[in-house]
Amino acid sequence: MHTPEPTAGSGRRLAHPEREEIRLETVLHALADPIRLRIAGELADGHTEMACIAFELPVSKSTCTHHFRVLREAGVIRQHYEGTARMSRLREDDLEALFPGLLSAVLEAYRRSHRPV
């Protein structure tokens, strides 16, 4: 096997769960971390699509990679490459279909808790 992978699309492969594979506990766990909740919050508020670097998170690059992977594997975000940048967006349609009102309630709660009143 000298031709390991066709390297389809933009070159790098990203594993996403299918809609039916998304589990409630996993989604809640993904959103229970402050860094990841903030990522979801920023994706929801204005920046529907963002590269990882644009978040300016208070953690190292590799920790950042880790958190985006947790969100992606939980089914909270969808990622694809654009050049060297990995763009992320919320899977609002899938989550809404599976767990109606859940994501929007979390995001609204996030706004209330983390923004000055």
Next chain:
Amino acid sequence: MHTPEPTAGSGRRLAHPEREEIRLETVLHALADPIRLRIAGELADGHTEMACIAFELPVSKSTCTHHFRVLREAGVIRQHYEGTARMSRLREDDLEALFPGLLSAVLEAYRRSHRPV
């Protein structure tokens, strides 16, 4: 110190966070565990008030205590003694005031995921 505590009320003290102290991340974390999600689900569906033993959870007594404490300290449930039984109920009013729609969305999602269609 021979009179350690007034032992008020039903005898044993239980620490609950005030409404303002309840944090979104902590609530999500509390609900992200399968056992605790199930507890919340059973409290929501018919048994507004239940003793710990009545849940028949597939874990030991001490683990059971642990999970109820996580839920209580997160602000998800309120507990009080009735004889030797510790009764639990969801803090629906507090959670609804803080995070509107969140608890009901989680519970509805739980019903969809964990009950046969």
Next chain:
DNA sequence: CCATTAGTACGATAATCTACGTACTACGAT
């Protein structure tokens, strides 16, 4: 070709979490 940029993979470490058993306490009933 070389440098830069954006991000991954791997390995380590420290913290946190879940689970358990054992010993204990508080209440109610006999």
Next chain:
DNA sequence: ATCGTAGTACGTAGATTATCGTACTAATGG
């Protein structure tokens, strides 16, 4: 007073998680 019931407290083992640094890769631009 003693017993059973419901649950806690404590110590601990094992798993998972968050964090980091270092080394690497893939795309873009000189």
